[in-house]
Amino acid sequence: MAVQKRVVSIFFIQLVLLAVSGLNRVDGAGLRTGYYDESCPDAETIALKTIRKAISKDVTLAAALLRLHFHDCFVRGCEASVLLNATKEGDAEKDGFLNLSLRGFDVIDDVKSAIEKSCPGVVSCADILALAARDAVQLTGGLFWKVETGRRDGRISLSKEIDVNLPFSNFNITQLKQNFASKGLTKKDLVVLSGAHTIGSASCFTINTRLYNFTGRSDTDPALDPTFASELKKKCKPGGILPVFELDQGSSTISDAHFYKAVRQNRGLLISDAALLDDHVTRAYVKRQSTSATAGANFGRDFGKSMEKMGRIGVLTGNKGEIRQRCALVN
Ligand code: HEM
Ligand SMILES: *[C@@H]1O[C@H](CO)[C@@H](O)[C@H](O)[C@H]1NC(C)=O
Ligand SMILES: *[C@@H]1O[C@H](CO)[C@@H](O)[C@H](O)[C@H]1NC(C)=O
Ligand SMILES: *[C@@H]1O[C@H](CO)[C@@H](O)[C@H](O)[C@H]1NC(C)=O
Ligand SMILES: *[C@@H]1O[C@H](CO)[C@@H](O)[C@H](O)[C@H]1NC(C)=O
Numbered sequence: 001m002a003v004q005k006r007v008v009s010i011f012f013i014q015l016v017l018l019a020v021s022g023l024n025r026v027d028g029a030g031l032r033t034g035y036y037d038e039s040c041p042d043a044e045t046i047a048l049k050t051i052r053k054a055i056s057k058d059v060t061l062a063a064a065l066l067r068l069h070f071h072d073c074f075v076r077g078c079e080a081s082v083l084l085n086a087t088k089e090g091d092a093e094k095d096g097f098l099n100l101s102l103r104g105f106d107v108i109d110d111v112k113s114a115i116e117k118s119c120p121g122v123v124s125c126a127d128i129l130a131l132a133a134r135d136a137v138q139l140t141g142g143l144f145w146k147v148e149t150g151r152r153d154g155r156i157s158l159s160k161e162i163d164v165n166l167p168f169s170n171f172n173i174t175q176l177k178q179n180f181a182s183k184g185l186t187k188k189d190l191v192v193l194s195g196a197h198t199i200g201s202a203s204c205f206t207i208n209t210r211l212y213n214f215t216g217r218s219d220t221d222p223a224l225d226p227t228f229a230s231e232l233k234k235k236c237k238p239g240g241i242l243p244v245f246e247l248d249q250g251s252s253t254i255s256d257a258h259f260y261k262a263v264r265q266n267r268g269l270l271i272s273d274a275a276l277l278d279d280h281v282t283r284a285y286v287k288r289q290s291t292s293a294t295a296g297a298n299f300g301r302d303f304g305k306s307m308e309k310m311g312r313i314g315v316l317t318g319n320k321g322e323i324r325q326r327c328a329l330v331n
Contacts, residue, residue, distance in 0.1 A: 026184030026309055028148065030317025035127075035149035040119035044131060044147075047111045051135045054107040059252075062136040063200025064104035069133035070196070070310065071102060072126065074183060075165045077314015079154035080125035083108060083327040086159075096162035101203060101244075105328070108132060112327050125327035126151035130311045140199060142254035145304025148311060152321035155330045169206050169270045173278040183313050185306070191282040192306040194273060195289075195299065198259040199252055201244040202269050204236035210271055212238045223274045225266040245269060257299045260289035 036043040055062050072082040075093055083105065086092045093099065108128055115123045127149040138144045167179040180190045211233055214221040220229050235243055247269050251258035259268075263286050268274045276282040288294045322331050 026312050028312030028315060031148035031150045031312060031315060033146045033148050036119075036123060040115065040122045042118050043115050043123045043127075043149075046114050046118060047128060047131045048135050050111045050114050051107060051132055052139055054110065055136065055139050059140070060200070061104055061107055062140045064102070065107060065129075065132045065136040066196055067200065068102060068104050068108070069129045070193075071098075071166060072129050073310050073313045074167075075161050076154055076156065077316070078126050078130060078151055078311055079314065079316050079321060080129060080151075080324065080327060081154045081157040083125055083129070084157035084330065085328045091159035092157040093159055093162055094157070096159035098162045098166045098168070100206070104132070108327055116325070121323050121325065123149075123323070124151050124153045124321075125324050126153050126315070128327070133307070137199075137254050140253045142199075143300045143303055145307055148308060150315075150317055152316040152318075153324040153327075153330075154316060154321050167272060169202070169272050170209065171272050171275065173275040173282065176272055176275055177279065183310075185309060185313075187279060187281045188285070188302070189306040189309060191276055191285040192299075192302045193310065194276060195254065195257065195259050195303055197247040197268075197270070197273055198254045198256065199248070201246050203244045204240040204242055207232065207236065207245070207269060208238065208240060211236060221271065221274070223266060223271075223277075228267045247273070254303065255300065257289035257296045260286045261295070264290040 051065070068082060069078070071093070072078050072080060075081060082093050082102070084092045084094070086095055094102065094105075108125065111128050111132065112123075112125060115128070127147075130147050130149065130151065134145060134147045167176055171179065176190055177187055180186070185193075210221045210224065211229060212218065212220065220226075232245065236245070246252070248259040248262050249267065250262075259273075262268055263273050263276055266274065268276070276286050289296065289299060325331055
């Protein structure tokens, strides 16, 4: 009887886990590294070559490419909806408010055309985004991880789905955790993936409220180091849109964990970066990665692991979706 009860309760727990994982949509069944080894053996080399060329002309594209993959995965899963153009039916994700400064679309198009020449109709735009994010990080002198492939492309992109799926820069730690959990990602993933903000920049527009109207009373976020705040205010005026500021001043490669040092010193640019100090798990990680004896320990491995997990969100595999001919248009 007791055994039976246990079996029943284990079965029940499994059901719950199944339901939760279905909800969270980090699954990845059907993905594997080297998916194109036979169908398009040069795909990854072509991608790397094309991206290297683009980044050698404009190094800021590396950050843009990393961010594109993130924005893709958080809305409808990693199925390249972020690349689709608006249609007669309405605005696409690109047209939404949080597209703010998304760039790198041309690079993805270049990779796609180059790959199509070798093997037409085989490699998805969603996989190109995942490869581009990895290559971009690697090419800045940073980390390397193996990318699972085998994603297929979706056919829908709606601007209204942006705001309810992507985290905003003014999210507090509770909202960030909820947002990541809704994608099947943990607090650890949250703090590790925020390390992406070691590269790239944010605009004066993004940090304006933090600098000038934090609680609606013409105040500055007290969690921002005052010296840093006044440096920023010299260049970023009330209501200003430009210039842009490095998300992690003084470091531009994700091989290090420099971002966490900045956060710990209250010099993280975004409210969401600073919020990593408000939960014990994320805070402990920030501390470990910014303490000289332990800085950088396992960060490369952690980042690769969390990127792989992010790359599994809501993927279309098997006979779902399609392989787009051009990344901005459904077939
Ligand atoms: C944790 C929640 C996150 C929030 C609230 C957030 C928000 C933002 C914001 C507001 C910007 C600046 C946009 C601008 O002012 O132009 C930005 C930039 C960036 N984000 Fe995030 N982000 C988050 C997580 C991530 C993740 C998970 C990744 C990738 C794995 C990522 C990669 C980047 C990169 C690389 C940039 C720089 C883009 C460029 O320079 O073009 N972010 N993010
Ligand atoms: C997608 O839209 C952009 C901007 O409007 C345009 O430049 C581009 O040609 C479009 N792409 C395709 C394949 O139609
Ligand atoms: C982002 O949205 C704005 C406002 O709707 C639009 O003007 C801009 O062209 C969009 N950016 C991209 C990359 O499509
Ligand atoms: C985070 O923001 C939400 C929504 O504004 C609010 O309800 C909640 O109290 C905030 N939590 C923390 C820890 O500040
Ligand atoms: C500051 O925020 C308050 C409350 O959200 C708003 O009413 C006010 O217009 C803002 N001030 C500026 C200068 O944007």
